[in-house]
Structures are given as C-alpha cells and as structure tokens.
Amino acid sequence: MTLVRQVLSQVRIGCLTPWAYRASMLLSFLVLALQVALFSVVWRAIYAGHSGPVAGVDVDTAVGYAVLSLTVATVLNTSPYSSIESRVRDGLIGVDLTRPIGLLTQSLAVQAGYVVATLPAAAVGLGTGLAVRGLAPPPDVSDTVRFAVSLLLAFGVSQLITLLMSLTSFWTLEVGGVGMAFFVVRTFMSGAVVPLWFMPDWLQAIAVALPFQASTYTPIAVYFGRPPGGFVSAVGLQALWIVILTGLCLWLWSRAKHRVVVQGG
Amino acid sequence: MSLSVSAVDDLPSDAAQRPLVRAAGLVKEFRRVKRVSGRLGGLRTLFSRDYDVIRAVNDVSFDIHSGELVGYLGPNGAGKSTTIKMLTGILTPTAGAVSVADRDPSRERKANALNIGVVFGQRSQLWWDLPLRESFRAVRDLYGVPTMEGDRRQHELVKLLDMDEFLDAPVRQLSLGQRMRGDIAAAMLYQPRLLYLDEPTVGLDVVAKQRIREFIAHVNAERGTTVVLTTHDLEDVEQLCRRIVLIDHGRVLYDGALTELMARYAPYRDLVVTLASPADVAVNGAEQIGRDGPVVTLRFRSDRVKAPEIIGAVTAAHEVVDLSVAEPRLEAVIGRIYTQRGLPESPA
Ligand SMILES: Nc1ncnc2c1ncn2[C@@H]1O[C@H](COP(=O)(O)OP(=O)(O)OP(=O)(O)O)[C@@H](O)[C@H]1O
Ligand SMILES: [Mg+2]
Numbered sequence: 001m002t003l004v005r006q007v008l009s010q011v012r013i014g015c016l017t018p019w020a021y022r023a024s025m026l027l028s029f030l031v032l033a034l035q036v037a038l039f040s041v042v043w044r045a046i047y048a049g050h051s052g053p054v055a056g057v058d059v060d061t062a063v064g065y066a067v068l069s070l071t072v073a074t075v076l077n078t079s080p081y082s083s084i085e086s087r088v089r090d091g092l093i094g095v096d097l098t099r100p101i102g103l104l105t106q107s108l109a110v111q112a113g114y115v116v117a118t119l120p121a122a123a124v125g126l127g128t129g130l131a132v133r134g135l136a137p138p139p140d141v142s143d144t145v146r147f148a149v150s151l152l153l154a155f156g157v158s159q160l161i162t163l164l165m166s167l168t169s170f171w172t173l174e175v176g177g178v179g180m181a182f183f184v185v186r187t188f189m190s191g192a193v194v195p196l197w198f199m200p201d202w203l204q205a206i207a208v209a210l211p212f213q214a215s216t217y218t219p220i221a222v223y224f225g226r227p228p229g230g231f232v233s234a235v236g237l238q239a240l241w242i243v244i245l246t247g248l249c250l251w252l253w254s255r256a257k258h259r260v261v262v263q264g265g
Numbered sequence: 266m267s268l269s270v271s272a273v274d275d276l277p278s279d280a281a282q283r284p285l286v287r288a289a290g291l292v293k294e295f296r297r298v299k300r301v302s303g304r305l306g307g308l309r310t311l312f313s314r315d316y317d318v319i320r321a322v323n324d325v326s327f328d329i330h331s332g333e334l335v336g337y338l339g340p341n342g343a344g345k346s347t348t349i350k351m352l353t354g355i356l357t358p359t360a361g362a363v364s365v366a367d368r369d370p371s372r373e374r375k376a377n378a379l380n381i382g383v384v385f386g387q388r389s390q391l392w393w394d395l396p397l398r399e400s401f402r403a404v405r406d407l408y409g410v411p412t413m414e415g416d417r418r419q420h421e422l423v424k425l426l427d428m429d430e431f432l433d434a435p436v437r438q439l440s441l442g443q444r445m446r447g448d449i450a451a452a453m454l455y456q457p458r459l460l461y462l463d464e465p466t467v468g469l470d471v472v473a474k475q476r477i478r479e480f481i482a483h484v485n486a487e488r489g490t491t492v493v494l495t496t497h498d499l500e501d502v503e504q505l506c507r508r509i510v511l512i513d514h515g516r517v518l519y520d521g522a523l524t525e526l527m528a529r530y531a532p533y534r535d536l537v538v539t540l541a542s543p544a545d546v547a548v549n550g551a552e553q554i555g556r557d558g559p560v561v562t563l564r565f566r567s568d569r570v571k572a573p574e575i576i577g578a579v580t581a582a583h584e585v586v587d588l589s590v591a592e593p594r595l596e597a598v599i600g601r602i603y604t605q606r607g608l609p610e611s612p613a
Pocket of ligand 2: 345346347463
C-alpha cells in the first residue's frame with residue numbers, strides 16, 4: 001500500500017516533469033511527424049527503382065515499419081532529463097538516497113512517468129502514418145493482441161536498458177561522450193531507423209545478440225506477422241532479456257552502493 | 266586534544282537514555298583517481314589504478330541525545346558534510362560505526378529515512394521543474410503521511426514560513442530564500458525525529474536568515490525535534506546552539522557547551538570608552554588593546570574583575586564622553602581556532 005503510493009507519486013513526477021517544458025515536448029512531436037512523413041517518402045522512392053520486395057519485404061511493410069518504429073522508439077526510448085546520470089553529476093543522488101524508497105524503484109517509476117507523458121506521441125506518429133497512407137491496421141484481432149503483448153515486454157526491456165545505462169554513470173562519470181555513444185548504438189541496434197531485415201547478416205547477428213532489438217524491432221516484427229523465430233520464441237527472448245537486465249541492474253546497483261560518491265557539499 | 270568538557274552534563278538528558286545519534290570512531294576515506302592526461306586521457310583515467318587517498322573524516326566520535334540542538338562546525342573542507350552524509354546513510358563509513366535511533370543508517374537506509382529530515386543548503390530536495398506544491402505532495406506520498414494530517418501540517422508550515430505566495434511557482438523560479446523555506450518545510454512535513462541542516466542559511470539575507478533561525482528554534486522547542494546544524498554563520502550558532510562540536514581535518518577539536526568554549530578561550534570583555542580628549546588609559550586589571558583618536562579599547566578578564574570597577578577607575582582618571590562593554594564574539598574565538606588549526610592555549 002505504502003509502496004504503491006510511493007511509486008505512483010514518482011510516476012506522477014516523471015509524468016509532469018517533461019510537460020514543464022511544453023514547447024520542447026510539442027517540438028519533439030512535430031519532429032516525429034516530420035520523420036514519419038520523410039521516411040515514408042524515402043522508402044517509396046527507394047522501392048520505386050525496384051520491382052517487387054527487397055529482402056522479402058514489400059514497400060507497404062517497409063513504410064509501415066518506419067511509421068511504427070519511429071513512434072515506438074519515441075515513446076519508449078526516453079532519456080529522462082533527471083536520470084541517475086545527471087543526478088550523480090550534480091550530487092543530487094544524495095537527495096534521492098535519503099528517500100524511504102529504493103533507488104531502482106524510484107528511477108523506474110520516474111521513467112515510467114516519462115513514458116506516460118510521451119504517450120501523445122503515439123497518436124501523432126500513427127496519425128501521421130495514416131495521413132501519409134503509410135500504415136495498415138493489423139490483419140486481425142489475434143495479431144493485435146500479440147502485438148500488445150510484445151509491446152508491453154518491449155516497454156519493460158527499454159526501461160531496464162535506460163536504467164542500466166544510467167547506473168553505469170557511477171563508473172563513467174569522468175568519461176565524456178558515453179551517453180552519446182549509447183544513444184547512437186541504441187537507436188541503430190534497436191531497429192528504430194533501419195529494420196533488422198535490411199541489415200547484412202553479420203550486423204543482424206550482432207543486433208540479435210544485444211537487448212536493444214527486443215525493445216523496438218521485436219513488437220513491430222510481430223505486428224507485421226514476421227516475428228523472428230516465431231511469436232513464442234520472440235516474446236520468450238524479450239522476457240529473457242527482462243530477467244537478464246533486471247539481474248544486471250541489481251548487480252550493478254549492489255556494486256555501486258559501495259562506491260557511491262556524493263559530489264560536493 | 267581531548268577535553269574534559271562534556272556537554273551532556275548540563276543538558277536535560279537522563280543518563281540511562283540511549284543517545285539518538287551515536288558516532289564512534291568514524292572514518293571516511295575518498296579515493297581520488299589521478300587523472301591521466303594526453304590522448305584518450307578520459308578513457309585511460311577510467312581504468313587507472315592510480316589514486317590519492319583523502320581522509321575526509323578521521324576518527325570522529327560523539328553522542329547526540331533526543332531534543333538537542335547541536336552546531337557541527339569547522340572550516341571549509343573540515344569534513345562536516347561528509348559526516349552528515351554518513352549519518353544520513355548515503356555514504357558508508359570506511360571505518361567506525363554510526364547508529365541513529367539504534368539503526369545503522371547505511372545498512373537500513375530506507376527505514377532510517379523515515380526518522381530523518383535532511384536539508385543541504387547547496388542542493389535542493391525539491392523537484393526543480395514542478396510547482397512547490399507538487400514537491401510537498403510527493404514528499405507526503407513518499408513518507409506515507411495520512412492525507413488529512415498532511416493537509417494540516419502543510420497548512421501550518423505554509424503559514425509559519427510564509428510560503429503562500431509562491432506555492433504554485435516552479436521551484437527553479439524561486440529565490441534562494443524561498444527555495445530554502447520550501448526545502449525546510451519539505452523536510453518537516455513528515456515530522457522526522459531528527460533534522461540535519463547543512464548550511465541552511467547560506468546566501469540568505471538578514472531577514473531570511475532570522476526567519477529560518479526562528480523556525481529551527483521553534484521545531485526544536487515545540488516539537489522536540491533534534492537538530493544537527495552545520496553553518497559558517499556564527500550568528501546562527503550564537504542564537505541557536507547550546508552545544509557545539511568543532512572539527513578540523515576530520516578530527517574533533519572541541520565538543521561541549523558553547524558557553525564553556527567562550528569562558529575558556531575568551532574569558533574577557535572589551536570596554537570601549539570615548540574620552541573628552543585623546544589619551545592613553547592605564548588602569549589596574551585592564552589592558553589597553555587599541556586606540557583610535559579619543560576612542561580607547563580596554564580588555565579585562567571578566568572572571569577576575571567586574572566591569573563597574575574598571576569603569577569606575579577609568580572615569581576617575583579621565584573625562585569620559587561615552588562608553589560601552591562588548592561581549593567577546595564567537596567569531597573571534599572560532600577565527601583563532603581556524604587559523605591556528607587547533608585549540609589555542611586557554612589564557613591562564
Ligand atoms: N566525493 C569526494 N571525493 C573526493 N574527495 C572528497 C569528496 N567529498 C569530499 N571530499 C573531500 O573531503 C574533505 C571534506 O569535505 P566536506 O565536504 O566534508 O567538507 P565540509 O566540512 O563540509 O566543508 P565546507 O564547509 O566547505 O562545506 C575535503 O577535503 C573534500 O575535498
Ligand atoms: Mg559542507
């Protein structure tokens with residue numbers, strides 16, 4: 001009961017915080033709409049020079065993938081401004097640690113709040129997708145349900161990836177550019193820009209071995225009825241990543257606790 | 266540098282009562298990795314095994330009893346904030362033991378959190394981008410304050426600290442003094458037994474400082490909240506603290522009553538007289554320590570001679586236009602301790 005109240009309060013904080021910068025929020029929606037429109041134009045142009053599918057993917061699927069992946073990535077792969085990283089840098093982590101709630105619980109709750117705050121982006125992305133006739137609804141109800149299940153797991157995977165990344169800041173505080181490198185790897189390897197289908201085999205092998213694809217690529221592949229290795233193994237892999245990432249977060253945090261350095265004062 | 270003075274003697278605490286806070290032989294060492302310069306310096310620093318050890322707190326021990334208001338003082342870099350961080354459980358001591366209400370704060374961080382309020386003057390515990398009201402709401406939820414009770418306390422605090430005007434402003438827009446009031450209120454919303462205040466008056470104007478001091482005195486007297494106060498403003502200390510713990514280089518230099526420190530290291534008064542015509546003044550039992558035209562400053566041991574005697578002797582020998590007796594300032598005593606980096610010989 002107390003824990004529920006604590007968690008909800010942090011979700012609320014995470015949900016309200018990005019909206020304190022309304023203009024930047026609205027701008028990010030606009031960027032998403034633009035991206036969706038441009039990707040749809042570009043894919044159609046590429047396919048115009050081909051007859052038939054590329055890598056077994058027809059033009060509608062390629063465009064639909066772009067619409068969905070950009071939307072899903074925008075909503076799920078948030079990077080909360082108040083992540084552990086910036087809080088460690090400013091010494092504010094000390095404040096978080098005086099709270100009667102675990103740091104991981106608190107961070108996940110705030111991150112979840114950010115995702116809730118970004119939900120209108122889904123309407124923007126999908127709306128734009130429909131407007132440019134880039135998205136067809138899934139064939140039937142069971143596909144929709146499968147998509148929903150995989151999307152829920154993707155939410156878990158993406159939040160744990162964000163958390164894991166911010167936990168590394170206890171070690172990497174002195175190294176610049178780690179966050180940026182992570183952002184690039186995550187965006188690319190999650191399949192948010194280019195579906196894994198179009199990647200050469202060796203790159204696909206790398207992407208499959210990393211957790212990022214389970215946060216974006218998998219649910220969308222499910223949507224288009226081509227889950228990697230079949231639906232069950234695709235969601236099974238997502239669930240496995242949730243377990244692994246949870247374990248990694250707990251392990252990193254138990255290590256970090258001993259070397260928590262609260263800056264300044 | 267041990268002292269026989271024990272502050273607990275003159276405070277209303279039962280000998281059998283367990284101290285609320287107990288620090289025993291506390292040590293905190295920081296490792297500061299030596300930066301590697303040159304190509305890929307940042308990355309090489311990450312894997313470097315080369316570091317300096319900084320002993321920020323070096324064998325600190327003290328007990329604090331329920332209801333006390335203790336000033337924890339020391340020059341910059343003395344180790345005050347580091348000690349407070351160990352008391353709150355956000356840093357684990359390198360050696361020694363801490364207990365707060367019979368709990369090890371770093372091991373039972375969450376349980377300890379419910380007992381303590383923490384205000385770091387240099388940091389804010391409030392949510393920067395949101396209205397102050399939202400921070401209060403979040404704190405009440407985090408600490409499980411019942412709704413009605415929370416409304417009542419918030420109302421009381423808002424009135425006491427005069428926060429009505431800016432309750433709906435985002436914290437980042439608040440002035441320093443407003444923010445500090447918000448921070449202190451947030452720390453009191455759940456009525457912790459123990460309040461750590463690390464420089465709560467830093468950067469505030471005279472009126473704002475006074476308001477904060479009054480509030481601290483109020484919660485200590487009315488609620489019985491135990492307060493550990495760190496500050497560089499000695500007026501805070503003079504007005505609020507009966508007991509001080511003085512540290513430097515991570516070691517305790519003095520732990521005892523404020524009056525005792527003054528009596529030991531500044532057992533004098535200064536008599537400032539303005540004469541009708543400039544002259545040096547020589548009277549028994551007092552020493553002339555300064556003269557600026559007709560204004561002469563005499564210092565005398567207040568434990569040996571009485572002020573009226575000195576005044577009598579001066580007025581008998583000179584025509585006096587004006588006079589005043591000045592108490593020694595804590596600032597002078599503390600200043601001497603800081604510059605000598607140790608306790609001065611007590612003038613015998
Ligand atoms: N995270 C850290 N890493 C390395 N050294 C640190 C760290 N935090 C504090 N120190 C060092 O420990 C010593 C004590 O610092 P601390 O912040 O406790 O001082 P303080 O008494 O609060 O001083 P001030 O009055 O200036 O706030 C200083 O020498 C400081 O440089
Ligand atoms: Mg300090």
